[in-house]
Every structure is written in C-alpha cells, then in structure tokens.
Amino acid sequence: MVATYGASVRGPRNRREGRANQDAWIRAGGRFGHLIGVCDGVGSLSASATGAQAACRALRQAVPTWPGTACSADPKHLVRLVEILWCLALAPRSPAECASTCLFALREPDGHLLLAGLGDGLALVRSSDGETTTFGGRSPGCFGNETLALGAPHRIDDWWIETRPPAPGRLVILATDGVADDLDPTRLDVFVSWLSTEVGGLAPAARWRCLGAALRNWPVPGHADDKTIAVLAEPAGAGAS
Amino acid sequence: MTSTKDFTIASARPLPVVLMADVSGSMGVDGKIDALNSAVTEMRAAFAEEDDGRAEIHLAVVTFGGTAALHTPLTLANEVRWTPMQAHGRTPMGAALDIVTDLIEDRERVPSRAYRPTIVLVSDGLPNDEWQGPLERLLGSERAAKAQRFALGIGADADHDVLRAFLHDPEGRVFEAHEAREIRKFFQWVTMSVTARSRSTAPNQTVDVDPLDLDDYGEF
Numbered sequence: 242m243v244a245t246y247g248a249s250v251r252g253p254r255n256r257r258e259g260r261a262n263q264d265a266w267i268r269a270g271g272r273f274g275h276l277i278g279v280c281d282g283v284g285s286l287s288a289s290a291t292g293a294q295a296a297c298r299a300l301r302q303a304v305p306t307w308p309g310t311a312c313s314a315d316p317k318h319l320v321r322l323v324e325i326l327w328c329l330a331l332a333p334r335s336p337a338e339c340a341s342t343c344l345f346a347l348r349e350p351d352g353h354l355l356l357a358g359l360g361d362g363l364a365l366v367r368s369s370d371g372e373t374t375t376f377g378g379r380s381p382g383c384f385g386n387e388t389l390a391l392g393a394p395h396r397i398d399d400w401w402i403e404t405r406p407p408a409p410g411r412l413v414i415l416a417t418d419g420v421a422d423d424l425d426p427t428r429l430d431v432f433v434s435w436l437s438t439e440v441g442g443l444a445p446a447a448r449w450r451c452l453g454a455a456l457r458n459w460p461v462p463g464h465a466d467d468k469t470i471a472v473l474a475e476p477a478g479a480g481a482s
Numbered sequence: 483m484t485s486t487k488d489f490t491i492a493s494a495r496p497l498p499v500v501l502m503a504d505v506s507g508s509m510g511v512d513g514k515i516d517a518l519n520s521a522v523t524e525m526r527a528a529f530a531e532e533d534d535g536r537a538e539i540h541l542a543v544v545t546f547g548g549t550a551a552l553h554t555p556l557t558l559a560n561e562v563r564w565t566p567m568q569a570h571g572r573t574p575m576g577a578a579l580d581i582v583t584d585l586i587e588d589r590e591r592v593p594s595r596a597y598r599p600t601i602v603l604v605s606d607g608l609p610n611d612e613w614q615g616p617l618e619r620l621l622g623s624e625r626a627a628k629a630q631r632f633a634l635g636i637g638a639d640a641d642h643d644v645l646r647a648f649l650h651d652p653e654g655r656v657f658e659a660h661e662a663r664e665i666r667k668f669f670q671w672v673t674m675s676v677t678a679r680s681r682s683t684a685p686n687q688t689v690d691v692d693p694l695d696l697d698d699y700g701e702f
Contacts, residue, residue, distance in 0.1 A: 378594070384596055385594070385595045387628075423490045423491050424489060431489040434484070460487045461493075462492075462538070
C-alpha cells in the first residue's frame, strides 16, 4: 500500500499574533491514485489561510480529471485547472488577497509520478536505491519570504513540472518554506531517513503527533513561519496499485 | 534517535548589510576617516548585540580609495574582526559597485534564505572611474536591485547626483554630513533601520525610521 502522511503547525509569528495557520496540506487517495500537496498562504495577507486551504481543495478536485501520464496529456492543463478551480473557490474574494504557493505530487495507479509546484518550498524524491532528487525551491532572484504564488503575477510556465515513470519504493516529500529554508542541504539524507524510518515507522496517530511536535519545537533560531510536511511512501517492490 | 537539529541549519536567517565606504585621500582631511571608522565601529557593535531578532545581521565593508576592495568579507556582525579603514588614493566607486553586485548575486555568500540586503554608500567626492555602467548593472541585477539603499554625502564636495542615482528612488533622501557628529548620526539611523527590520515579524520589509527621531534615542 502507498502510505501518505504529514502535519502542519502554526509558526511562532502566527501563534503570537493570534492568526490561523496559513499553511495547509492535503492527502487523498482514490481511483486517480494518491495525492499529497502543501500550500503556503503568502505574506500574512488577510485571507492567506483561505488561499492555502482553497489550493488544497482545488488539487483534490482537479486530479480525478487527469487522464494519466501514460496518455501523454500535457500536465500544464492540469495545473491550469488547479488555478481555475482555486479562483472559483475563492469567490467573492480576489485571488490577490489569498495568494498561496502550491506544491503537489500525484502517484498514479500505474505508478507514474507527477510532481508540480508554483512558488517556494521543497519537493524531494528518494528512489529505492537511495538517490535523492530535489525540485522547486525559491526562484533564483528571490530572498527569504519572496515567492511566486497563485494570486500573484505569474505565467503558467512558472510552474515546475516533473513526471517520473513507475518505479518501486520511492519516497516523496513536500515541505513549505518554513521547513525547506531551514534544512541543511548537506544533511538532506538525514532528514529523509528521519521522515521515512523514524516517523514513517510509527502508527498513524503517533506519527502525526511526532511530526507535529517536531515542527512545533523547530530548533532554528529566530524561525517564524508556519511549517508543513507531506510524505508519500511507496512500498518496496510495488508496481501498479 | 534523530533530532531535528541533525538536519537543520543552526543559525537564523541572515540579514546582510554591505557598507560601501569612500576611503579616497580626501577622506583623510578634517578627521573624516576617523569619524567614519568610529561610526562604523559603533554600528558593528550595535549589530553584534542584536541576538534575539528574527534575523542575524551580517556585515561586509567594501572600500574604494586608490583601489576598490572587500575590506571586510560578509560576516556575522559579532564575529567581524574590525580593522580601521585608511584613506588614500582616488575614488574608484564603479569598481566598488561591481564588487557589491557580485557579492549580493553570489548565492553561496548570500543564500536564498537571507533577507533582503541593505547597501550603505558613503562618499565625499566624485567617482574617478566609470561608475554609470556598474550602477546600471547593480540596479538591473536580479537580487542587488532589491536591496534597501542608504546614501551619505560627506562635505561640500560630495556628488549628490551620483548618490541620488544610487538610491534610484524619487522619494529617497541623500543625507549630508559636514562634521563628525553628523556622520555618527547617519550611522545611528542606518543601525536603527536595520535592527528594526531584524526584530520585525517581516524582516524583508523596510521599516521606516525617521532620522529626525534619533534625538529621542540618545545613546545606543
């Protein structure tokens, strides 16, 4: 079975100022396969949390329409649909007041993997032989807390999109910038191992508590952002499921 | 058992401050270089004491006098080993602008998790090299163009047109100093603006500190 899990916590800034968590995440499974997504409401806007939650709902609504990577459909159509569904879900609010990043991974029933993202945060895939590949991240010209986002000016080509053929035993991790910016790039293997073995090895309720506690007790000095991680783990030896 | 400390960066996000200091021969007159050294020493000490902010302040100093050089590499403020600047030679501001642009565009030295940098330009005269091209490069660059910029003209010979061009902001203000006290005051204002950002919940955003309010602060 493909396992999906994750957690999201308010950062110290929103806790102190009494604001809601402006990150959101989703995990879902169905005939479309397995979906995980993380979204980060941008810039402490009045409706940032709404924007992030709406982005998760838009992902959930959009993926069942995806015919599958094997059909050679253009993934840009899928991200366009996500954007449209997101805008519709926000009405009557304007997209600009609800800006949100959006990263997602769809593990299709035949094992194809589709990953896409707009804005900062991190997507990471570890193959069964231990090789780790990262995607996304902050745009080259941006500093901390500057990002592309749904609801902010961008082109459809600003989405990064990756597809991967079926392969057993992969681990996919998505993280918002509250986590991603603080990861030591030379220690990503430790981060992956912690999530897959120590956190992933727990029963679901304990796993959620463990991950939430780790994010709440984040050790980086001066950290302020909300923090969200979502994980999709394929079983070793799995092909289609 | 893995701890989150095992895979995270052990420091707060950096907030880089880059000082571009004119140390041409004319700065050696009327105690200007001494006043500048003293004001920068005070600013560095104030930055070093900021240990509870959202960001940790890093300081670099690029000097231009005779040649342009990285006098102090970008370093955590409380780890800077300060060497007083010496005044000599002419005013190669263009070369200094190139050093600053290269520094801020370098993602190894200014990582993407850093907050928007601050650049402070201090000069008492006219550049003697080609500066328009390097300034256009800075203002057209992906990252350095986003820096918050301050400018101080020292004495009657400072070229305010150059300093205004550096600010590239119709509402930006070039500050003037005619005596040591005013140099110190300018750096106190820069210090207040930077430390206010480092304590802010959104350190990327400029915090407006009115320089006229500085009298209220007295000592730092």
